[in-house]
Each structure stands twice: as structure tokens, then as C-alpha cells.
Amino acid sequence: MKYRILLFLLISPFFLNAQAFRNYSNEFLNIGVDAAALGMSKAVVATTNNVNAIYWNPAGLVGIEDYQGSLMYASYFAGIANYNYAAFAMPIDKNSALGVSVIRFGVDDILNTTELIDSNGNIDFNRISLFSAADYAFNVAYARNLIFKDLKIGVNAKVVRRIIGDFATSWGFGFDAGLQFERNDWYFGLMIRDITTTYNTWAIDEDEFNKIQNAIPGQNQELPETTEITKPKIQLGVAKNWRIGRFFNLQSEVDLNIRFEQTNDIFSSSIASIDPAVGFQLDYDKLVYLRLGVGNFQYITEFDNSKTLSTQPNFGLGFNYKGIQIDYALTNIGSIGNAQYSNIFSVTVDYSFFRR
Template identity: 60%
Template sequence: MKNFLYFILVLVSAFAKAQTSRAYSNEFLNIGVDAAALGMSNAVVASSDNVNSVYWNPAGLTRMQDQELSLMHSSYFANIAQFNYGAYAMPIDDVSSFGFSVIRFSVDDILNTTQLIDDQGNINYDRISTFSTADWAFTFSYAREAKLDGFSYGANAKVIRRVIGDFANSWGFGFDVGLQFKRGDWQVGFMARDITTTYNTWSIDEEQFEQVSGAVENQNQDLPETTEITLPKLQLGLARTFTFHYDHVLTAEVDLNMRFIQTNDIISSSAVSATPALGLEYSFIDLVFVRAGAGNFQNIQQLDGSDNTTFQPNIGIGFKYKGISVDYALTDIGDSSEALYSNVFSVNIDLSVFSK
């Protein structure tokens, strides 16, 4: 296990140094899934133990007991963008599990006015059409318990599909690996995303692009890059569970999210940037859940040249009855004062309840 972890760290560092283009790509995969996790500011890398581990840490799938299904919907940017997610996972045997998930992040019914004015300069509103831009992610997960007691490991294979109307589309492929260790009330998690970097290769309709770019005078007419590279990211998590009088359980987790590029994160250098995430979950008799968290700590430069530290607060509640969980999160995807808040709902279903 020690050699495996060392190999992953070396691999991630090597690729991070080798690839320098496209600082931000496939950012829709960084939003997060599951209202329960979002309510804790995504600080769940160590404690994730259900179907949503296909996203947060595939190693957590080994702690599932039965088949599970998860569905989530949320709207962002004043309902302009729609985020939909679904996942299914099941144990294969006593030591291994399998999972699958799909994400669609889209802006639909965008007006295409590039043909509004014909060759003679006449305006014809019948020439207006609509198109959608959609980002898809398909993830296949496998997890297995290690021979060392308390350890489990898992991996994701990802297929990325991005479409911008009839103008352009791309395919991308990548891999994630995760580890979890549980001993008593303590849990440790490690998640490496895009460990070999994830490549998106674009196919662009040059004729369609020229029509769009030509509609705006004095703009750069060059075609966009045809290859995007998503650099690796690391997440480390430490969680502790406190039980009071059997019925009251408090789970606290702190994560450190690292990227191999200089950003506005509160810990930032030319080689690596990092920001913490803190999450709390209180549950009563495994029926009612209350959650809160803070993450995405950023140093934002003000107009006067000074730096101001901002963060992303989140809160949430949840209810669970006979294997069916309904969760809600109120989240701010920007900072604490300027961005719009979003309402996130998700449902998790233990499919074994239908076989009883």
C-alpha cells in the first residue's frame, strides 16, 4: 500500500510538471454532486461511503452493503445553467464493488442570431434558431478492500463529451484513483483526479465558426485550440465521528484540495495551490441530518490593490427513512457576498428496500 501511494504521488507530480497548457478545463466536474456533500462544502473525501463515492472517492464503494441509486438536480446562474447527475453502484462480492455515473451540465435554448440578417441586409426573425451547449461525463468505478485491515482502494475511468451546438464537439478520457483508511472513529481519504491528465480533443466546424465569429466585427478570427488538458488534482481528507448517547452522531471532516498550478487559493505558489474545506454533519437516530461547511478560500485582489479573503459557505438538511434519503443544500458557488445562491436537491435510494 505504501509503494502504491508513492507511485501515485510520483506519477501525478511528473505529469503536472510536464503539462502546462489549459489551466482550466472540464471545470464542470469540480462543482460536486449530492446535496449531502455540498452541504458540507464537499469535505467528504474521507467519509464518503455510499453510491456517491463514484464521484468523491471510489474507495468508499467498498463500505456499501446493497445496491444504491442517486439522483440530483440543481440550477446555477439564475437558472441559466442546469446540472443533472445520476449514479448506480452495487457490491460485486464481499470485498469489491462497481459503480457508474453520468453528469450533464448544460445551457439550453441559446438564441442563434448569426443568420438574423440576410445577404441583402434584411432582418428576418424566422432565421433565428436555438442551440445548446452541454458537458457530459460518464464514469465507471471499481473498488476493492485491501489485505491490510481498514484500507480500501478504487479507480475511475472517465469519458468526457462536450458539445457546443453544431459548431464544435469534443471527446476526452481520464482516470482517478482513491484510497480510504478507517480505524475506529477516524477516517482518512486520498483522491487523485486526472492522474494521467485528461485530454479533450475538439472537432470544430470551420464554416459554422466563421459564421459566428464573422458576425462580430474586429474580433479575432483564429480558430480556438483543438486540444485541452486537465491537470491533476489531489484531495486529502481527515474525518472523525463522535457518538453521543447512541442516538446523536456528529461527523467532522477537513479536506485539503490541491492543484498543480498557481491560483487565488489561500495557499499558492508557482508549483502548487491549495485551499481547505471544512464540513460538519449532525444526525439524530439516522433519520434527521443537519449539515454546514465552508470551503473555496480565495485571496481576491481589491481595486485598491489589497487582498481580501473570501470563502464559500454551505448549509443543508436531510431526511432518511427506510433506505430512502432526501437531501437539500443551499450553496454559494462564488463567494460569500456576490454570487447567487443555488438550491440543490438529491435523492439516494437503497434498492434493497424494494426486494424485502
């Protein structure tokens, strides 16, 4: 219970002090999906080629040959927050494909204590209610070959729905676009997220807001801004496949995650910052997978103002049998500092196996 009270206190300032131009709007969309990709520190922009390409790079959807589905469930903060993902993709013809997905990141059963103390100063625990804070993203992706089959393009239209109990709700809309190019076991990828910027428009319930005003006299007296804009981000990837003997295959990829702002990333300026990620996947005859990755290279300022470089290692395993692939990753939530690591599981089903 005490964790949920704390979480409510942390969430409230989010919508009470929202700004029109937020550098970190819709951050739940940066967490990532699919345990296989998370085990490689998200370094998959150049090589993603199944249903999960809807998220990582929609151009990779051209690689699917039949119906595919994917599910992922993750629990964060000792089970307080849940992160769920479901996707479906199918080829339209030999040169194009279509996919849809939904993402939900939510915290349920949060204690609403805004009416805990009545106008006479009496505490009544029966006045405590529960609410949920949940973020949703609905995606529709389309991909096709360009000119020749080695060059692929994909676009992703997304609708974002955010709900904070009865206090506030928002709708958002944006686009992503991606390219992939393959030649002689070399792979190149480009992903531009929020290419047109993603707009979120908030609707705030004034009656509920008045309760917050009364709960903390003298604080939160002004309505927050009702518009957020998510800035574009770019991901560049290059990868190489290596054949090792008869049964083993090694896939390696390096991605550069570029944001147009100054941050604590290892490469940062007033114009842009770059956070690299490196991932490796070793498989045995496409049956068993071992994955390693490292990313989130950040400079941390210590108490004595000195700076140290921190990194985030990731680990993953996978098993593919008769069209069903089960993946596991040990990673932390959204690459946030020293947050506790979580166990992530996902399942991907390829219907082409069942047609054989």
C-alpha cells in the same frame, strides 16, 4: 431572452479562443454531486461510502452492501442552466464493488444570432435559431479492499462529451484514483483527479465557424486549438466520528484541495495552491441530518489593490427513512466567488432495506 443572448456571447469566446493547455478545462466536473456532500462544503473525501463515492472517492464504494441509486437535479442562473446527475452502484462480493454514473451540465435554448444580419445589412429575426451547450461525463468506477479491510482503493474511468450546438464537439478521456483508510473512528482519504491528465479533442465545424467570422468582421479569424489537457488535482481528507449521547452522532472532516498552479487560494505558491474545506454532519439516530460547511477560502483583490479573505459557507439537511434518503443543500455553483446561492436536492435509494 436578454440573458440567453448574453450567455451566448459569454460562451462563444470559450471555443473561439481555446488554448491547448487550459488550467480550467472541464470545470463542470468540479461542481460536485449529492446535496449531502455539497452541504458539507465537499469535505467528504475520507468518509464517502455510498453510491456517490463514484464521484468523491471511488474507494468508498466498498462500503455499500446492496444495490444503490442516486439522483440529483439543480438549476443555476435563474433557471438558465441545468445540472443533472444519476448513479448506480452494486457490490461484486464482500471485498469489491462497481458503480456507474452520468453527469450533464447544460444551457438550452441559446439564441444563435450569427445570421441575424444578412450580407446586405438587413436584420431578419426569422434567421435566429436556438442551440444547446452541454457537457456530459460518463463514469465507471471499481473499488476493493487492499490487504486488510481498513484500507480501500478505487479507480474511476471517465469519458467526457462536450457539445456546443453545431459549432463544436469534443471527446475526452481520463482516470481518477482514490484511497481510504479507517481506524478507531478516524478516517483518512486521498483522491487524485485526472491522474493521467484528461485529454479533450475538439472537432470544429468550419461552416459554422465561418458564420461567426462573418458575424464579427475582423474578429475570430483563426481556428482555435483543438486539444485541451486537464491537469491533475489532489484532495486529502481526515475525519473523525464523535458519539454524543445515545442517539446523536457528529461527523467532522477537513479536506485539502490541491491544484498545481498559482491561484487566489489561501495557501498559494508557484508550485501549488491549497484550498481547505471543513464540514460537519450531526445526525439523530441516522434518521435526520444537519450539515454545515465552509470552504473556498480565496483572497480577493479590491480596487485599491488591498486583499481581503472571502469564504463560502454552506448549509444542508437530510432525512433517511426506510432506505430512501432525501438531502437538501444551500450552496453556490462550483464555488465561484459571489455567485448566487442555489437550492440543491438529491435522492439516494438503498435497496438493502427492501430485502429485510
